[in-house]
Amino acid sequence: MSHLLVIGSVAFDTVETPYGKREFVLGGSANFFSMSSSFFAPVRMVAVVGEDFPQEHLERLAQRGVDLEGLQRTTGKTFHWTGVYYGEDMNQAHTLDTQLNVFEHFTPQLPESYRETKTVLLANIDPELQLKVLEQIKSPRLVACDTMNFWISGKRMALMKVLEHVDLFLLNEKELKDLSGQRSLLSGVHWLRERGPQIIVVKRGEYGAMLFYRDMIFSAPAFPLEDVRDPTGAGDTFAGGLLGYLADVEEINELHLRRAMIAGSVMASFVVEQFSCDRLISLTPDEIQQRFLAFQKLVHFDASHELPLR
Amino acid sequence: MSHLLVIGSVAFDTVETPYGKREFVLGGSANFFSMSSSFFAPVRMVAVVGEDFPQEHLERLAQRGVDLEGLQRTTGKTFHWTGVYYGEDMNQAHTLDTQLNVFEHFTPQLPESYRETKTVLLANIDPELQLKVLEQIKSPRLVACDTMNFWISGKRMALMKVLEHVDLFLLNEKELKDLSGQRSLLSGVHWLRERGPQIIVVKRGEYGAMLFYRDMIFSAPAFPLEDVRDPTGAGDTFAGGLLGYLADVEEINELHLRRAMIAGSVMASFVVEQFSCDRLISLTPDEIQQRFLAFQKLVHFDASHELPLR
Numbered sequence: 001m002s003h004l005l006v007i008g009s010v011a012f013d014t015v016e017t018p019y020g021k022r023e024f025v026l027g028g029s030a031n032f033f034s035m036s037s038s039f040f041a042p043v044r045m046v047a048v049v050g051e052d053f054p055q056e057h058l059e060r061l062a063q064r065g066v067d068l069e070g071l072q073r074t075t076g077k078t079f080h081w082t083g084v085y086y087g088e089d090m091n092q093a094h095t096l097d098t099q100l101n102v103f104e105h106f107t108p109q110l111p112e113s114y115r116e117t118k119t120v121l122l123a124n125i126d127p128e129l130q131l132k133v134l135e136q137i138k139s140p141r142l143v144a145c146d147t148m149n150f151w152i153s154g155k156r157m158a159l160m161k162v163l164e165h166v167d168l169f170l171l172n173e174k175e176l177k178d179l180s181g182q183r184s185l186l187s188g189v190h191w192l193r194e195r196g197p198q199i200i201v202v203k204r205g206e207y208g209a210m211l212f213y214r215d216m217i218f219s220a221p222a223f224p225l226e227d228v229r230d231p232t233g234a235g236d237t238f239a240g241g242l243l244g245y246l247a248d249v250e251e252i253n254e255l256h257l258r259r260a261m262i263a264g265s266v267m268a269s270f271v272v273e274q275f276s277c278d279r280l281i282s283l284t285p286d287e288i289q290q291r292f293l294a295f296q297k298l299v300h301f302d303a304s305h306e307l308p309l310r
Numbered sequence: 311m312s313h314l315l316v317i318g319s320v321a322f323d324t325v326e327t328p329y330g331k332r333e334f335v336l337g338g339s340a341n342f343f344s345m346s347s348s349f350f351a352p353v354r355m356v357a358v359v360g361e362d363f364p365q366e367h368l369e370r371l372a373q374r375g376v377d378l379e380g381l382q383r384t385t386g387k388t389f390h391w392t393g394v395y396y397g398e399d400m401n402q403a404h405t406l407d408t409q410l411n412v413f414e415h416f417t418p419q420l421p422e423s424y425r426e427t428k429t430v431l432l433a434n435i436d437p438e439l440q441l442k443v444l445e446q447i448k449s450p451r452l453v454a455c456d457t458m459n460f461w462i463s464g465k466r467m468a469l470m471k472v473l474e475h476v477d478l479f480l481l482n483e484k485e486l487k488d489l490s491g492q493r494s495l496l497s498g499v500h501w502l503r504e505r506g507p508q509i510i511v512v513k514r515g516e517y518g519a520m521l522f523y524r525d526m527i528f529s530a531p532a533f534p535l536e537d538v539r540d541p542t543g544a545g546d547t548f549a550g551g552l553l554g555y556l557a558d559v560e561e562i563n564e565l566h567l568r569r570a571m572i573a574g575s576v577m578a579s580f581v582v583e584q585f586s587c588d589r590l591i592s593l594t595p596d597e598i599q600q601r602f603l604a605f606q607k608l609v610h611f612d613a614s615h616e617l618p619l620r
Contacts (some may be wrong), residue, residue, distance in 0.1 A: 217607075219518075224529075289616050309349050
């Protein structure tokens, strides 16, 4: 059983969507990622929380096989994000407030036991911190990286430096356009692959996600849901399924990348059903397997014989 | 070999996209639909053109097996649409000018030979004209209908009356929201199915299309293209492949609806590669079959065994 390492945020979120408002609920990229990937592989978490963070949640993570040796607890308050999603576009979070708190002076320090982890996610944090983590890892097999527009515009050079060491890069369509300056998705992907990452995953919110690797393009739909209550953490939860699946495969190849994309899509389809990570807490392996099959029904068509053309 | 009937527009389009501008090129819903569906089944066209319409193009349609007995040619000018697509959102046409011309006083009159057609597309025209056509058809097996926001807001009652007689309704996401007033795609689809059509196809532009039938949901991706030069007619071309495929199947069932959705997606993926219907003119059956297989590679994943969960 191979481990996964994630460096990212553990946070309190205050979120409002057309379905209601929740204050100081559990959030953060490393939190969503760990909750999700722990269904697939044991996770090592590198993050920081303040004195106000509930012990109960740490125990829940530990029960799920999340190693918390790399989680720093310092004096001060936990990172707090406040955002809102409007009904017309649930794909887009609007940030109302960001209180970095303990995250402001965070310097990731990897425990010795973490340094040989083979699969790594550099979740959405300052690319300079992402680099610091990379330097401490001995010989990873798969380095994945997520980011956001804030770093693309504010720390572009550092981000480009990170990308040189990244195998799998996750970003959304707008981030791809902003970073590459290219008009089409495909041109943007070509641009990125000349700069480091050979596997590109483009996240498209309610339209699913696409993966580009060598000459393969794979398109994963989003699962159609009656109610998307809270999209917060969907991308990190997706990454959790994707990398959790890949952590333990013998070889990173087309077959596994396709299945991993669906694993990620399955996990993301659950987390948005409820606020915060509530749905990940109640989720069972059996529900995951059933939705995996439901994805197959969603996209399968009979291509065993040609179209009947005149 | 079963026939298809289409009632819609044949037009001149003046179109500008980031790839250039074309003036007075061939367009119109019935034109795109016929060019596309003629690869699958013989088509009967009901439309109107003016004296200025090129005979050459009518001959090309006839060569493709399009029956033009129902095409009226009257004094005056052909319908002329002028629109522009901006680079940021190629999914959305912005209409600059509409000259109805001969279309203004168009009253569809079906030739006797058309009245027993089994598969019908009521393309995007005034729902009152759609009703007039329906009245003249004896016992269709599959009635499909397309529309646009102009009719949803302007002739809502007539449109709802049409829908009572429609089996398959094609519309885009925004139209679904505007018509149903429902927040989510699924709620909108439920709303529609209580009002007539049992098969709903939701078009999502560069994100593909979804089909809802009984308890089946099918998601078809759009084909990733380096350059989308002109999206005009993509929806009608999609409908052409979808209904062309369905015109000749023994039974309208899940298996065929899935394949038909891909047939439509294949045809739409070609037409946007060039301006107007240029790409449909140069298209070969072999290219269609190859792209059908490429769609399979785009979405296929191995679901023969479960996800490796802990």
